[in-house]
Each structure stands twice: as structure tokens, then as C-alpha cells.
Amino acid sequence: MILFILAVFLFLIGVYGVVAKRNLIKIVIGIALMEYSVNLFLILVGYVKGGTAPILTEGMTKDPFVDPLPQAMVLTAIVIGLATTALLLAIAIRIYKKYGTFDIREIKNLKG
Amino acid sequence: MKGMTIIVKKVTQMICGVIFLYGIYIIVHGHLTPGGGFAGGAIVSGSFILLILAFGSEFLALKKEETGSSILESSAILIFLIIAALGMVIGGVGVFFVNFLPKGTIGQLISAGVIPLFNIAVGMEVAAALLTIFLALLIYRDEVLK
Amino acid sequence: MELLLIVIMVLMIGGAIFSLEARDLLSAVIAYGIVGFGLVICFLLLQAPDLALVQIVVETITLIIMIAVILNSTREETEHGKGRRSVVFALFAFAFIGLFLYFFDRTTRTLSAFGEHTLRMSKAYLQPGAQQTGSANLVTGVIFDYRGYDTLGEATILFTAVIGVLAVLRLKGRKEKE
Numbered sequence: 001m002i003l004f005i006l007a008v009f010l011f012l013i014g015v016y017g018v019v020a021k022r023n024l025i026k027i028v029i030g031i032a033l034m035e036y037s038v039n040l041f042l043i044l045v046g047y048v049k050g051g052t053a054p055i056l057t058e059g060m061t062k063d064p065f066v067d068p069l070p071q072a073m074v075l076t077a078i079v080i081g082l083a084t085t086a087l088l089l090a091i092a093i094r095i096y097k098k099y100g101t102f103d104i105r106e107i108k109n110l111k112g
Numbered sequence: 113m114k115g116m117t118i119i120v121k122k123v124t125q126m127i128c129g130v131i132f133l134y135g136i137y138i139i140v141h142g143h144l145t146p147g148g149g150f151a152g153g154a155i156v157s158g159s160f161i162l163l164i165l166a167f168g169s170e171f172l173a174l175k176k177e178e179t180g181s182s183i184l185e186s187s188a189i190l191i192f193l194i195i196a197a198l199g200m201v202i203g204g205v206g207v208f209f210v211n212f213l214p215k216g217t218i219g220q221l222i223s224a225g226v227i228p229l230f231n232i233a234v235g236m237e238v239a240a241a242l243l244t245i246f247l248a249l250l251i252y253r254d255e256v257l258k
Numbered sequence: 259m260e261l262l263l264i265v266i267m268v269l270m271i272g273g274a275i276f277s278l279e280a281r282d283l284l285s286a287v288i289a290y291g292i293v294g295f296g297l298v299i300c301f302l303l304l305q306a307p308d309l310a311l312v313q314i315v316v317e318t319i320t321l322i323i324m325i326a327v328i329l330n331s332t333r334e335e336t337e338h339g340k341g342r343r344s345v346v347f348a349l350f351a352f353a354f355i356g357l358f359l360y361f362f363d364r365t366t367r368t369l370s371a372f373g374e375h376t377l378r379m380s381k382a383y384l385q386p387g388a389q390q391t392g393s394a395n396l397v398t399g400v401i402f403d404y405r406g407y408d409t410l411g412e413a414t415i416l417f418t419a420v421i422g423v424l425a426v427l428r429l430k431g432r433k434e435k436e
Contacts, residue, residue, distance in 0.1 A: 003260070004366050005359070006267045010274060010293075012355060017278045020347070025283055025328065029290050032320075033274055036297055043304050046380075049373035053305045054396040055146060056218065056388055065396070066305045067380045068387075072400040074309060076412040079150055079238065082316045083419035086245050089327050090423045093252070096331045138311070143393035146307035148401070154315035161322065185420065189413055196410065209406035215392030224393035230402045230409075237413055241420045242319060249323065252427045253330055 003044055010037035024095065024102040028088045035081040039074045046070035113254065115168030124166040131159040139235035143224045149231040153238030160243050169250055178247040185240035192233040195226060260372070263303055270296040283333055287324045291317065308397050 014037060017030025046067035052060075054068040092102070099107045115121065138145075139152030164172070199210035216223035273292030280286040294317035301310040383400060391399035401409050 001366065001372065003263060003267065003372055004369075005362075006264065006271065008359070008362055010267075010271055012358065013271065013274045013278065016351070020351075021278065023283070025324075026278055026286065029277060029286065032290070033293065036293060040297060040300060043301065043306055043309070044372065045369065046375060046377075047304050047373060048375045051305060053146065053307055054384070055307075056394040056396070058219075065384055067375060067377060068396045068400050069377070069380050069383060071306050071309060071397050072405060073408075074306075075148075075150060075312060075397070075401065076408065078309065078312050078316055079154075080412060080415050082320060083241075083416050085320055086323060087419050087422050087426070089323055090249070090426045093249075093327050093331065094426055097256070102332060143395050143398050146395065146397075147311055148308060148395070148398050151308065151311035151315065154312065154319065158315055158319065161319070165322075182420075182424075185417065189417055192410070192413060196406065209403075211391065211403055218388055218392060218394050224391060224399070227391070227393055227398060227402045230406075231398070234409070234413060238416065241416050244420050245423050246319075246323070248423050248427055249326060253326070256427075 004041065007037055007041040007044060010040070022103055022105060024092050024104060027104075028085065028092060031088065032081065032085050035077070035084070039077055039081075042070045042074050042077075113169045113250070115171070116166050120166050124162060128159045128163050131162070132156060135159065135235075135239075139231055140228065141221070142231040143227050144219065144221070149234030150238055152231075153235040154242060156235065156239040157242035157246075160239075161246055164246070164250070169254060174247065174251050174254065178244060178251060181240045181243045181247065185237055185244060188233050188236035188240060192230065192237070195229055195233065199226070259303060263300060266296050266299055266303075270300075281334060283328050284325070287321065287328060290324075291321050294320070308395075 011034055014030045014033035017033060018027055021027055021030065048064050048066050050063060051066040052063045054065045095107060096102060135152045135155035138147035138155060139149055142148035142152065196209050199212050202212045211225040213225040215225045270293045273289050273296070277286045277289035280289065294313070298310050298314045301313060383404060384396065387396050387399055388394065391403040393399045
């Protein structure tokens, strides 16, 4: 149980980073931390005590397999997280070129 | 962007071919060992990024490279769709994504029907996508930020 | 094994807190790397080797892109000290955290304990999995044969993100007007 609570605590740190920080790079780091913590939580749910990886090899023992369905979902989620972070960083570097700063309180005016 | 020192350049010349072959090995053996299309594609793009970082960007024709990798990515996802749609025509059921090639014995290299072809298409697509993102940021830095 | 997982997760939480509170942006990005690589060790301990491979390469590429973005712009963060709204803000934050943890605790009582696992869908995929798909790697069989449509969606998202990066940086299209 304590492992679930630690994973959700990492998620809450990510939420704190998005809500309370003023620098744009810290907001992007917060979003990425939320994605990592959710991936970890899904794999924690699917673990079987004493299980092995779900791959058939020669000379396997009769251990039970770990659940392969959350692993398939999280495999695509990791690559999607990378795509999202890259797009956010491209937007951040455009904002820096236009306004000269990363601080979100100074880029609130919609200048033309 | 300038390149790095001569030690880094020599080590990169020796290593980047090995990394590329390792990435292709992980893509092709995706149905036998852990790995598959996504991990192998990321490793292949890692070898290209290493080459660009070690030798500097004045060494390449950046616009042409970026056009080439963008065309490769689009054609890889088109191949993925064509194989999926062929399953609708050839397999007897008439739905998307039918595994229509014969499945051999488990554990051989040529087995599991159409899954190795999917692995190769996804590997090409992930490698070209990561390389295009990196080249776009590099071109932006070189030509716009001056 | 659980003790090792707890130690590594505490290390990840420490790295995350440091990365959000650092003044220098380069230190923040390097501390963010601790979280990513700690996740690789967690995936290996939870018997998921595919995910560990993908996560280690993706984390390296993310760090390269972040450092490239930071070194082309400013490197420090200018905090102007605490404002006058910070007491109300802290109160709301504690209330939110308390409510969240209470409801989360009630929800996870319906899940099984860590390690005992009773999902019915997985038995339907594990038993005939190797025979029906023909592949020895069951995770690849689930991705490309039982759940192929989701993989098509993921490839589409990656493609759209690349088009988005090219469009935002305005590399194709008209020239800069300024």
C-alpha cells in the first residue's frame, strides 16, 4: 500500500509544479513528472509476487507471469510522453524569442 | 554549431555503426526477445544524433537532411496503414488488422505472421520522427537565433 | 524487494522536489534526470524489460532536447520573493492535498494488495496468447495483434507531434517578417 501512496505523491509534486511555479521550464517539468508517475502506478498494479517477465524462453521454470496488458499500454504511453514534451519545448523556445523571458507573469499581455 | 574534440570524434567514428546495428537487431527480433519497434527505433535515432552532435552542424546540408527524414517518416506510417488494410482484403473475416500470413513455429525468426513487418514499419517511423524533431530544433537555432 | 523499491521511490521524490526548487535551470534539468533513470531501475525490479529499454533511451533524448533549449536562452530563474497571497495559497494547497489523499485511500482499498493480482482479462490473453499470435514475446503479441488499433493511434500521435513542432517553429512556409 505504501508504494501506491508514494507513486501518488510524485503525481502531487507534479501538480504543485504546474500550479505554483512561474518559470515556463518548471511548468514543463511538472507535466512530465505527472506522466512518469502515472506510468509507474499502472505497472505497480499489474505486478504478481514471484512472477517473471511475460516472454517465453527455453528452459523456463513454472513461475506465474506478470500481467502483460498494462505493460503494452505503458509502452505506448512513454513514447507519447516524449512527443508531448518535445512539442511543449518547441512552444517555449518560440515564446522566449518573442518576449525575451520565461516568466509567465510578463507574457500575459496579448501584444501583436 | 561546432564539433567536439578529436577524442570524441574518433570514438564516435568507431562506435556509431555498432549502435546502428544494435538498433536494427532489436527491431527485427521484436517477437522473440524484449524490445520491439519502439525501443529499436529510438536506439537507431540515437546513433544519428550522436553523429550530428560530435561532428558539428556545419558539416551537413541541414535543410536537405530534414526533408529526407520527413519523407521517410511519412512513408513508414503509410506502409503501416497499407499492411493493416491488406488484412481486411486478404484475411477471410473482413475487419482491420487481421494476421494473414502463416504463423510458423514459436521461437523461429520467421514466425508470427505479419508482426515482424509491423515492427519494422514502427521502428522506421519512430527513428525518423525523433531525428526530425532534433533537426528542426537545430535548424531553428542556426538560422533564426543567429 | 519491496524495500529496494521504497528506497528508490524516495530518491525519486527527493530528486523531483529539488528539481522544482532549484534556482539554476541547468541544475533543475539534471535533477529531472534522476527521476527518469530511477524509473528505469523500478521497471527492471517490476519485471518489465521492454519498458526499461524504451524509458532509458527516451529519457536520454529528452535530456538532450531540454539542455539544448536551456543553453540557447536564459539560465537562471528570477524569483521575486513571496507575495502577500502566499498564506491563502498554502492553506488551499494543504486542503487539496488532504482531500485527494483521503479519496485515494478509499479507492485503493478496492484494489488488491500489492502483488496479488486478479484481473480476468489478463488470463484471457495469457493462456492462448502464444498459440494464437505465434510470437514468443507476449507483450509484442498484445500490442500488434490483440490491440493493433491502439498502436495505430499512437503512431498517429507521434506523427502529429512532429508536424506540430515543424509548424510552430515555422520552418515550412513564409519567411520571418521581423
